[in-house]
Amino acid sequence: MQLSELITVAPRYTRAINLExxxxxxxxxxxxxxxxxxxxxxxxxxxxxxxxxxxxxxxxxxxxxxxxxxxxxxxxxxxxxxxxxxxxxxxxxxxxxxxxxxxxxxxxxxxxxxxxxxxxxxxxxxxxxxxxxxxxxxxxxxxxxxxxxxxxxxxxxxxxxxxxxxxxxxxxxxxxxxxxxxxxxxxxxxxxxxxxxxxxxxxxxxxxxxxxxxxxxxxxxxxxxxxxxxxxxxxxxxxxxxxxxxxxxxxxxxxxxxxxxxxxxxxxxxxxxxxxFQEPPEQLFSLISSAIKHGNHKFISALKKQAREQAEEAIKLGLLPRGMSKAEFVEAAEHCAPLHPVAVLALVRLSRKFGQNQRSLFSFLTSREPHGFANFLQQEIDEDGAPCFTLSDLYDYVAEALGSGVGVGEGATRWAEVQSSLDKAAQSPPAELALIKSIGLLSAVGAYGGLKPSREVLQFAVAMPARAFQRAHRSLLQNSLIVERKHSDTVALWGGSDIDIEERLREADRRVAEGTSLAQKVNQLWSPRPLVAKRHSFQTGTLRYFSVRFSDMASFSKSLEVPGDADGLLLYCLPGTKSDFESLVELAQGSKVREQLEVLIAIPREVNALREAIRELELLQWVRTNTPALQGDAVARRELRTRLAAVEERIGVELQRLFSPDGQSGQSTLWFHHGIRQEIPTARTLANFLSAICQQVYPATPVLRNELVNRRHLSTAAAAARRNLIDAMIKNGGEQRLGFVGTPPEIAIYASILEHTKIHRPEGTGYSFGEPSGDDGLTAVWKGVKEFFKHCELQRHSVKELFDLLQRPPYGLKMGIIPILFCAAALAHDTEIAFYQDGAFVPEVTVEVYDRLIRSPEKFELRRYRVEGVRREVYRLMAQLFGKEGGPDSEHLVSILKPLYRFFNRLPQYTKQTRNISPTATAIKEALFSSKDPDILLFSDLPRACGVEPFTATEAVVEDRLNIFFGLLKGALIELQRAYDDLLSELQSLLFKAFNFAEGDARERIRVRAAGLVDHCVEPRLKAFALQLQDDHANEAAWIEAVATIVVGKEPRLWSDTDRARYEVTLADLVRSFRRIEALVFEESARLEQGRKPEHILRISVSDRHSHDLEAVVVVEPQDSSKYAQAVVRLDELLEQLKLADNPELALAALSSVSQKYLSELTDSGQSKGKINKGRAEKKVRHGK
The missing domain is CATH 3.40.50.300 (P-loop containing nucleotide triphosphate hydrolases)
Structure with a gap:
């Protein structure tokens, strides 16, 4: 009878699932x-x-x-x-x-x-x-x-x-x-x-x-x-x-x-x-047990008995998977028979490393491949003994099923070592080959729990008699095929190396001094994870953790300072001697420690085992740094890495023993807080005690449940969401939910921090920011911020001071959330709080300002302003000037100055720099430009600019002085507001004057003239000028702005007074060029209308320093073209005879004098009387302009 007749695999595992x-x-x-x-x-x-x-x-x-x-x-x-x-x-x-x-x-x-x-x-x-x-x-x-x-x-x-x-x-x-x-x-x-x-x-x-x-x-x-x-x-x-x-x-x-x-x-x-969706290894173990089905037969009883005994032995060896009870493991092992428990544990690990989890498991169970489970079940039942599928059998299946796949990717070197060892031991007995395969397979899957190639586990896994195992083990050692690693209590395949790690360690021991303190070494070589105050973090939504530091007698006092980002400090003191222990206990109860609530101290009685492990780590690191031959010796490098990993694990275990209350520390480690010894028997007690410390140190921590921003450092996405929220707070504070639509990330921040706490709430017909309500703890934070604002009345204070205040006890806020709460408080007191950056007043606070403020809070300061005495009357009149409600009891200086600064900032650049305004307007403009303090600006600088004495806080109200000041101020502000419009009006008047038109329909008349000339203009600037003149779509202001931009090459808003002067000169040049082209075009058009196409049309102009300009448009008729050509030739010959051909200036001067004579005669003969037409009143020959 075959095993397959008694042992089967459940049908549902034999094929993949297709949902439909x-x-x-x-x-x-x-x-x-x-x-x-x-x-x-x-x-x-x-x-x-x-x-x-x-x-x-x-x-x-x-x-x-x-x-x-x-x-x-x-x-x-x-x-x-x-x-x-x-x-x-x-x-x-x-x-x-x-x-x-x-x-x-x-x-x-x-x-x-x-x-x-x-x-x-x-x-x-x-x-x-x-x-x-x-x-x-x-x-x-x-x-x-x-x-x-x-x-x-x-x-x-x-x-x-x-x-x-x-x-x-x-x-x-x-x-x-x-x-x-x-x-x-x-x-x-x-x-x-x-x-x-x-x-x-x-x-x-x-x-x-x-x-x-x-x-x-x-x-x-x-x-x-x-x-x-x-x-x-x-x-x-x-x-x-x-x-x-x-x-x-x-x-x-x-x-x-x-x-x-x-x-x-x-x-x-x-x-x-x-x-x-990924099952833990113990679950995969249970899945295998549920897949294998056993029949009813006495052989199955014997098989299950063997499996039970193997499972109990596995438990003794520490192979019980995490998450499984002993009873569950024994039952699962019975159902997995005839698979050896170690083979099952290794199979679970292999399926996750190399395959597809459950699919790999059930492929192993159902496939007919050589060395597979189904193939194993084809053997005949032996009544004398129950068969067992061991690690070596599993190795054969993996090597066959994966083939070359085991030679690439993770663990490739390990598999190559196994094959190399098998090749060297090709003639060895089966027991030795089985041991090599078992060692190699356990090394390849990696340590999991106690599943490592120790001598005890291997003897159990190969399922052979003890003497046979010892014989095989001894033979492999003698033939240098395996090596025992005492530091990790494992057996490994020997790949061959020229470096003796033990000898290098002895050399390191001779060279590396032991003088440095143990605490200093541990701090340098070991980085323990911080401990989280879980209960406090859960209750408040703010993650708090205690940094871990090691100290000794020499460094105790210096070690008490809590690191910057941490909320507390867990100080592990390492005594060198019994005397050190007693001294450290005295220090832990001293006055300096009693001042620091956020520090918890642990002092073990002895640390010898830790000292030895740290020494070994130190020596191994010296070997790694000072052995150049390691670069070419992969085997030695791997051995060194293995030793380093083992000693690091040992250090972790030893620290756990010393400082974990659930470890073996018992009464050997003493705990102190606030100078008082504490009983901390379990890890839960420690976790609760850390939370209790946080509650003592940070009693005013609000409940803020938003993991996106309630943290020390924000991700890029979280920072962007916070920025968008602050932007909406500034721009849309009066709208429900700040005007957000949909569910962007910032809406979750808004809901948890501003909406839930009622900081942003309905008020009147809209929404506003104000003091929080409810029992979430934010009221204390808000009160702290208001107190800080109050301190800013007498002098400016840095925003960093406020941020530091909110991060320290009793609040303990995280930097990710502070800018949001600060922005809300600043907006709630928007009319009182003034911002300064690098000493200069910030008239308009935008999200860009907050970007800079968050990056560099030390560059920003705050000042709160209150208005008293005669200044209240100044404030009242200023409020009226800007159309705001206010009265003598108002104290909101900033709310008035912001519109004033906004008015000034929005003035065109021309207005800000021009001197073509009254002295008072100029003085007010300079006061606004240079002032760095709103208080000084309103009550001192502006009055002085208007020729009035400053208003002190204690003087009585003088109506005449007030009326003079505000009369002059109002007139100057109106002048500044109109300065640019006045410029445009002046530019338009100059344009009309250049064309000799009065206001009236001047633009339309210029447009008509320009429209007829555009196609005849060649010079780019003149053409652009003509094109803009003919535009009839833009309004008056836009039209003259466009024309002036072409004339000067710069928008009028950006002009200086020099540009204004340049406009007048350049405009005259352009208009003259315009008229010259216009005259030629008119003459040609007139003759074409009469059916007389001229041979040539020329415009001639002559000027000298004694007479007016003379100019004329002359026409060469077709019948005169021959005479014209002869005259040109004769004149040219005459100039040659007079030797003027090589002196163009003198030749032109002579021709100009002759031309001047004929131009005068032409004018005197009256041939220039004809008009061009109405709207184009231009003479063919003109004196002057």
Whole structure:
């Protein structure tokens, strides 16, 4: 009889799950094991069913073969209506294996979270196609049966079927929104008709849809996921559950997309709650035990007895997996027989290292590959002894199944060593080969609990008699195939090395002095993790931790200072001698320690074992640094790394023994706080005591539950959200929820910090910031901020002072949240608090100012202003000037000065620099520009600018002086406000004057002239000038601004007084050029109208320092062209004869004098009397301009 006749593998493990195919097969979940991960997710689902705002869209993420699809199939059957084929089996499995979860979901009768109607499962298996098409097919396939026997299908289901058919014809014909809305209406009908609680939509292999969506973003339909996730929140009671399954994180699928597209995908991902789906090793052990089935036979009894004995031996060796009780382990080992317990533990580790978890496990159990479990079961039963599948058998299977795959990636070197050792021992007995394989396999999978290649574990794992093991072990040692590593109590394969690590350690011991204190060495070589005050952190929402530091007698006093970011200090004192111990106890009870509530001190009686471990670590590090040959010796490097890891682990264990109350410290370690000895017997006592210290040190810590910003340092995303929130606080403080739309990250910060605490609340017809209300502890913080503002009345104080105050006891706020609370308080006192940066007043506080303030709070100062005496009357008149309500009792100086500064800052640059204004306006402008203090500006600088004495805080009211001051101030401000408009008006007048037009219709007349000239202008600047002159769309101000910009080459707003003068000169030049071209164009046009096309048209102009300019447009008629040509030739010859050809200046001067004579005659003969036409009054020959 073969073993396979008595031992089988459950059928459900023999093939992979396909969600759509196996949904109709109830037996597909027969034998399903509800694992720890599955139970936890079911518990989360149960909570969401009763939470009105709970998560109802999840992503199960886990590696290949981790059982996600099997769980999805089980979940679909579990939540289906009680009449469904697989529901009864699914519920019975849960009730038997996880009764508490069963009660959570189905207990309570009519009030059960999942009623007998259940959910209609809609199941989708991923494929490389658009998700929308698969969704439509699945909806129509899985919803239609609910209406097959009774009831009329809702119109929405028929709509879905119509969408499905239309989508098959044309993918663009169907809207995602329409599909989701139709599905929502079907869910509503299911609830109202009582046919089902709702819909459970499961999308397996979602990654295939995401990969398709990444490749084809046009038709990938990825955003339908977002709409589906959002739809789950519509129903109360819960009617729509969405579960998706991925093999890797969502963002990995979008890694190669454009940043903007990745951001959009991230928004989709944000609608889902991620749930990790990977079983712990002990759960995989239980899965194997549930997969192996035994028949009834006396041989099976013997096999189970052997397995029981092996399990008990494994427990003695410390191989009991974490999370399993002894009884559970023994029972599981029985069910796993004939697999040896060590082989099962190694298989679990191998499946996670090299394969696909459960899929690898069950491939091992079911495959017919050589050396596999199914092949092992083909052997005949031996009545004399029970067979056992050992580590060496498992090695043979792995080497065969993975082949070259074990030679790459993680652990490749280890596998190569095993093969090398087997090659060297090829002629050795089977026992020695089995031992080599066992050592190699345990080394390859890595230490897990007590699963390491120690001599005891190996003797147990190879399942051979003790003498045979000792013989094989001794032979391998003698042949240098294995080596014992005493530092780690393990046996390892010997790869060969030229470096003797032991000799190098002896050399290090000779060279490295032991003079440095133990505490100093531990601080240098060891970095213990901080301890968190968990209860206090949970209660307040503010993470608090204690930094750990080591000290001794010499450094005790210096070591009491708490590190910057930490909330407290746990000081571990290391005595060198008994005398040191007694002295440290005295110091721990001294006055200096009693002043520091945030320090907890621990003093062990002896630290010899720790001293030895630290010394060994020191020596090993010296060997690593001072042995150059290590670079070329991989074996020695690996041995050194192994030793370092072992000694570091030993140090951790020793520190745990000394300073963990649950360790072996007992009464050997004394604890002190505030100079008083404390009894701390357990780790829980220590954790609670740390929280109690935090409560003492930080009694005014508010309850702020927002992990995004309630921390010391913010992520980039959190910092951006905080910035957006502060920006909205400044700009939209009067709006509900600060004007936020949707659910950006900053809305969660707003809700927890500003809305929940009533800091931002309704007031009148809008919203405002004010003192918090409620018992969340923020009132004390707000009071502290107000006290700080009060201190700012007498003198300015740095913002850093306030930030430091809020971080110190009793508040202990974190820097991530302080700027938000500070901004709220500053806005609540906006009319009183003035900001200064580097000593200069900041008239308008924007989010950019806060950016700088958060980066460098030491550069910013605050001052609070109150108005008294005659200054109140000054304030009242200033309020009237700016149209604000105010009275003699007002004390809000800043609220008046901000509009004044805003008025000045918004003036054009021209107005700020021009001197073409009155002396008073100039003086006021300079006072506003140079002032650094609002108080001095209003009551001293501005009065002096108006020629009035400053107003002191104690003097009486003098009405005449006040009236003179405000009369002059008002007039000067109006002058400043009008200065730029006056400039534009003057520029326009100069333009009209240049064209000899009065105001009236001057612009239209200039436009007409320019329109006729644009096409004849060649010079770029003149052409641009003409183009702008003909513009009839812009208003007067914009038109003259554009013209002036072309004339000077700079916008008038940016002009200086020099630019204003340059405008007048340049305008005259441009207008002259305009007229010259205009004259030529007119003459040519006039002759063409008469049918006489001229041969040449020339404009001639001559000027000298004694007479007016003479100019004329002369025309050469066609009949005179011959004479014209002869005259040109003769004149040229004459100039040659007179030897003027080589002197162009003299030649031109002679020609100009002759031209001047003829121009005068032409003028005297009256041939220049003709007008161009009305609107173009331009002479052919002009004197002067």
């Amino acid at each position: 195919r196996d949904a109709a097969t109830p037996g597909a979940i027969d034998g399903y094991t509800v694992t720890i991960t599955a139970r936890e997710f079911l518990n989360r689902l149960a909570q969401s069913l009763i939470a009105p705002a709970g998560h109802r869209a999840w992503t199960l993420t886990g590696p290949y073969g981790s059982g996600k699809s099997a769980f999805a199939l089980y979940l679909a059957n579990l939540f289906s209506p009680s009449t469904a084929a697989g529901n009864k089996l699914a519920r019975s499995i849960l009730k038997e294996q996880q009764p508490e979860t069963y009660q959570l979901l189905f207990g309570g009768g009519a009030k059960a979270r999942v009623s007998k109607e259940g959910f209609c499962p809609i199941l989708i298996s991923g494929a490389p196609e658009p998700l929308l098409g698969a969704l439509l097919r699945a909806c129509c396939r899985d919803l239609r049966p609910f209406y097959a026997t009774s009831g009329r299908p809702p119109a929405a289901l028929k709509e879905l079927e119509g969408y499905r058919d239309a989508y098959q014809e044309d993918r663009t014909a169907v809207s995602q929104t329409d599909v989701v809305e139709a599905l929502a209406r079907v869910i509503q009908h299911l609830q109202e008709s009582g046919k089902a609680r709702g819909v459970l939509l499961i999308i397996d292999e979602l990654g295939k849809f995401l990969e398709y969506g990444a490749r084809d973003q046009e038709s990938g339909d990825i955003y339908v996921l977002q709409q589906l996730a959002e739809a789950t929140a519509r129903f109360n009671p819960t009617g729509f559950l969405l579960v998706t399954i991925l093999h890797q994180s969502f963002e990995r699928y979008a890694a190669d997309l454009r940043p903007s597209v990745r951001e959009e995908w991230a928004k989709v991902q944000g609608r889902f709650e991620d749930a990790a």
